[in-house]
Amino acid sequence: MNPLIRYRRFILPAALLLAAAAGMALVERAWQTASVRRQNSHEMSSCHPAAAGFAHIPAGSFLMGSDAHYAEEGPQQAVAVAAFDIDRFEVTNAQFAQFITESGYVTSAERATKLGFPESGSAVFSRSTWSFVAGADWRHPDGPDSDIQGRDHDPVVHVSFEDAQAYADWAGRALPTEAQWEYAARGGLNGQEYAWGDTLTPGGNHLANTWQGLFPVADTGADGHAGRAVVGCYPANGYGLYDMIGNVWEWTADPYFPDRRFGKDLPADRLERPIGFDPRQPGVPVGVIKGGSFLCAPTGCRRYRPAARHAQDTGLGTNHIGFRTVSRTAARDAMP
Numbered sequence: 001m002n003p004l005i006r007y008r009r010f011i012l013p014a015a016l017l018l019a020a021a022a023g024m025a026l027v028e029r030a031w032q033t034a035s036v037r038r039q040n041s042h043e044m045s046s047c048h049p050a051a052a053g054f055a056h057i058p059a060g061s062f063l064m065g066s067d068a069h070y071a072e073e074g075p076q077q078a079v080a081v082a083a084f085d086i087d088r089f090e091v092t093n094a095q096f097a098q099f100i101t102e103s104g105y106v107t108s109a110e111r112a113t114k115l116g117f118p119e120s121g122s123a124v125f126s127r128s129t130w131s132f133v134a135g136a137d138w139r140h141p142d143g144p145d146s147d148i149q150g151r152d153h154d155p156v157v158h159v160s161f162e163d164a165q166a167y168a169d170w171a172g173r174a175l176p177t178e179a180q181w182e183y184a185a186r187g188g189l190n191g192q193e194y195a196w197g198d199t200l201t202p203g204g205n206h207l208a209n210t211w212q213g214l215f216p217v218a219d220t221g222a223d224g225h226a227g228r229a230v231v232g233c234y235p236a237n238g239y240g241l242y243d244m245i246g247n248v249w250e251w252t253a254d255p256y257f258p259d260r261r262f263g264k265d266l267p268a269d270r271l272e273r274p275i276g277f278d279p280r281q282p283g284v285p286v287g288v289i290k291g292g293s294f295l296c297a298p299t300g301c302r303r304y305r306p307a308a309r310h311a312q313d314t315g316l317g318t319n320h321i322g323f324r325t326v327s328r329t330a331a332r333d334a335m336p
Contacts (some may be wrong), residue, residue, distance in 0.1 A: 047153075047233035054085040054327070055240045057184050063191045064182055065260070066307035072258050073307045076191075081183045086176060087324035089231040089242050090155035090250065091167065093148045096138060099167050108160035109137035109317050122158040123318040125295060128216040130318075138163075141228075141319050153230040155248045155322040161287045161314035164251045164323040173325035175253040178260060178288045178309065180326055185244040185291065185306040187237030195237050195245045195306050200298075208234055208246030210304050211297035219294075227294055228320070245304050246296065248322040249289040249312070256286040256311040278311035286311040293320040 064079040099105065108115060109122035121134040124143055135144030138158045141151075148154065159167075168174050176184070185195050192198050196207050206212075206223030213220040220226075225233065232242045244250075254260075255276030275285035289312045292304035303310060312321065 047230045055088050056085045059083040062183050079179050084329050085327045086184050090322045090324050092153050093156050094152035096156040099170050103170050107163045109158045157319045158317035160317045168325045174328045176326040178252045178254040181252050181290050182306050187239045209294050210246045215297035215300035248320050249293045250291050251323040252288045254288045256288045285314045287314045
C-alpha cells in the first residue's frame with residue numbers, strides 16, 4: 001500500500017468524536033492532570049525489580065482464545081505449546097539503547113522518509129487523539145521535544161515489527177508466537193477471563209496499567225499511573241512475568257488474520273510468510289499485537305485480556321506498542 005495512505009490512516013476515529021462531544025476545555029484540564037500523574041509515575045523507579053532475565057515456561061496445553069468477546073478472538077480451542085523461556089519484562093529503553101549502540105541499527109520511525117513516508121516520525125496518542133508526529137521515535141516517545149532521560153526502565157516504544165525482530169535477532173532470540181505469548185500471559189491459569197482470574201479488579205485492586213475513566217477524555221490514574229509506567233510496577237503472573245497485560249501492547253511473530261487459524265503452519269523462513277490481512281486496512285501488512293495497553297478502558301478497547309488480539313500495521317510504531325522476546329525453538333505451536 002502507498003505509504004501516504006498509511007500515513008493518514010490511524011486507529012481512532014471514535015476517539016475524536018468522544019473528545020469533541022466532551023469539549024476541548026475538559027480534555028485540556030484532564031490532560032494537564034494526567035501529565036502531572038505521568039511525571040510522578042516516572043519518579044517511581046522502585047517499581048523496577050532488581051532481578052530481570054528470563055522465566056522458563058513449561059510445555060503444556062491450554063485453551064486459546066475466547067468466544068465471549070471480539071469475533072477475532074475465537075474460536076476457543078485447545079493448543080499445545082513446547083517449553084520455552086521468555087523475558088520477564090518488556091524490553092526497556094536501556095536494553096534497546098544497548099542494541100542500537102552495538103549494532104548501529106536505525107529504526108523505522110527514524111528512516112520513515114526512506115520507506116516512502118512524507119517525513120520521519122511515528123504515531124503518538126496525545127490530548128485525546130492519534131496523530132503522526134514528525135520526530136517521534138524511540139528516543140522521543142511523546143514527540144521531538146520529549147526524551148528518555150531518566151526513563152531507562154520504561155518499555156521501549158515506537159518500534160515497528162521490523163525493529164522488534166531486529167532486536168530479537170541481535171539478542172539471539174525470537175519474538176513469541178501468538179500462542180506462546182497467550183500461554184505465557186495466562187501464567188498457568190486456563191480459560192480465565194484475565195491473567196489473574198475472572199475479575200478485572202479483585203478486591204478493588206488494579207493489577208495492570210490500563211485506563212480508568214471516560215476514554216479518551218480523562219484517565220483518572222486510579223491504578224497509580226496515567227500513561228506508560230516503568231516495567232514491573234504491578235504483580236507478576238503465575239510464571240513470574242510482569243506487565244503481560246496493560247502498559248504497552250506487545251508484538252508477536254505472527255501475521256494477523258481475522259481468524260487466527262489462517263496463521264497456523266507458517267513457513268520457517270520469515271521472508272516466505274504471508275503479510276496478513278485486516279479488512280479495516282486492506283493491503284497493509286499486519287501483525288498480531290497482544291496484551292492491551294495503558295489506553296485500554298472499559299469504555300474503549302477492553303483488550304486487557306490474554307485472549308485479546310489486535311491487528312497492527314507492521315511498518316508503523318506507536319507510543320503504546322513494545323515487545324519482549326523468547327528463546328528460539330524449532331517447534332511451533334500445535335493447533336488441532
